[in-house]
Structures are given as C-alpha cells and as structure tokens.
Amino acid sequence: MPIRYALPNDADAMAEITCAAFAEFEDFDVTREQSAANWRRNLLAEAAERPRPHHTRIAELPDGTVIGLVKGGPADPGLGLDAEILALAIHPDHQRHGHGRALLRTVAADLCADGFGSLAIRVLAVNERARRFYTSLGGVLAGEVPPGEVFYAWPELAALL
Template sequence: MGLLVRAMTADDCDAVAAVRIGGWRWAYAGLMPQAYLDAMSVEEDAADQRARLNGTGTTDSRVVNVVAERAGTVVGWGCLGPCRDPDVPDGAGELYALYVGPGHVSTGVGRALARTLVERAAVDGFSSLVLWVLKENDRARRFYEKAGFTPDGAEEPFDVGGALVPEVRYARSLTRAG
C-alpha cells in the first residue's frame, strides 16, 4: 500500500502520541528503565502535542512536524527545527524525533520520513542537521548512518526517570537539494 508523508495536523495528535509511545516502548526496551516506559501516557503525550501545535506550548515557528500515513492510518512521525545545542554552529537544524509504529519498522516508513525531513531542513535553509540517539541503540544508529549521518564525537547522558542513559550526537551537512 502507498505511503503518504504530509504535514501533521491537530487531528493527528492522538495517533502521533500512540506511535511515539509505542516506538519508545519497542525501541528502548532494555535500554531504559521499564518502569519509565510503562508509565508513559498516550493521553498526556497527545495533550502535549496539541498544545505545541496550537501555539500554547513552547515551540519555535520553524519547527516542522510530519506524519507518515498508510491507508489512512498514521504509522510514523518526525519533527525537526533549529538546533538546541550551543556548541553547534549557527544555521544548524536538529532532528528532534523520528518514530515508526512497531508494526511498521523496516517497511520504508522511517526512510520516507528521514528523506522528507532532510529535504525540508535543506529547503528551510539549515546548513546541517544533527540528532541525538541512544548510544546502545544499534538499530537506530545503523538507520541514521544509512541516511547519511555520522557521529560527531559529542556524547551526553540523558536522564530517564533517574537513570542516566548515554546518547551520542550524529550530524550531516545539507545542500539546497538535501
């Protein structure tokens, strides 16, 4: 079945939250405290998504949210915007999130989202794109490497429910064509 990548709307918030929480629970099992993953709430996440899209949350107008839809069902979500890291040169963007529903992993959804977001970042004038990935998430690291990202040497701990989980930063240069 065909895959459509399109701009996210407020009507997508529940589906995006389900994809994000399902993605976390699937991808991070064994890498993060299980109690933290179990406590995640689709309802709370959907409310947070709605607040950001409606402008009541804190978000930059340059933030881009896209969804991947197959047969009318949201199966993936990605988000990018200006880089938040102070040690990265001005003009860089950051891939804040890219999640695919567990039943849609390795079906091309992630590749389509990544391609769309990289192209969009280039069109929006970002000179490079960075992202953070769990150091032990080998599957995601291979995925991003195939998408043209490479580790840039930065590492930092990510506090997840009181446990420090190491992350590494990846980066790639962009051209106007992506």
C-alpha cells in the first residue's frame, strides 16, 4: 500500500497519532485535546515562519488516514548539534513497516537543504524499542537530558540520507 509523506494540516489526526504512539509510557500524561491544541499552535507558527526553520511531515495512507508524523528544527543549544527531531511518532498499528525511517529521512533531507549539518533526537530512557531504532540508523548515544531522557546524535546529518 503506497504511503504519502506530506505536509500536515490536521492537528486532531496528529494528536491521535502522538497519543497512541506514547500511550504505553506512564510519564506521557498529555490528553488528546492538549496534544491537538499543541499541534494547532505548531502548525500555525510554522505557516507564519519565513523562511521555515521547522519542518513537520506526516505519513498518510491513500485514503488520507494519518499514520505517522515527524517534526524537526533548530536544536536546543545545550545539545551541541544544529538540528533536533522534536517529535517522531508512528501509530502502533503501523510500526515496524519502515515509516519511521522514511519520515526521519524525509525531514533530514529538509533540514540538510536548509543548511543544518548535525542532528539530535531525545527519547525516554525506558523506550528501548526507539533506542534500538535510532542505533540501527547510525545514531550514537550522546548523553542524558533530565528528567528520564537520553539523546542520540548524528554528527553528520547527511549520514541519514
């Protein structure tokens, strides 16, 4: 089934993906309503930014059902890298089919085109599945970010392309 990687426009669908993807983690206490409000603010802010320093992409089925999302932009200066993945989530029913890898590569290409050279991503320390995923893509465990997170780095963003 072909998947389309596109610019997002449906904050409610993005909230559904975010909440479904992180439901197994007890520290994730954001409601769908809060997540949708956050995504609406993010999408409005991105639409107003020129040039766009943030890049958000979705993965959707041919019928328009959103199954995943990614958001990248300038990194927190404390991480020591240029760019950061601020969100990456795939609906549990669609995980392990290459969508996370494709979304990460899509946003990495966008960030590279905007002149970013390195990348970081934060992950809950207890999220072993995501940690294995980032390692499989060449990410290097680069440090801890309290509370309860670690971050992975790609010193050369082009390595993800």
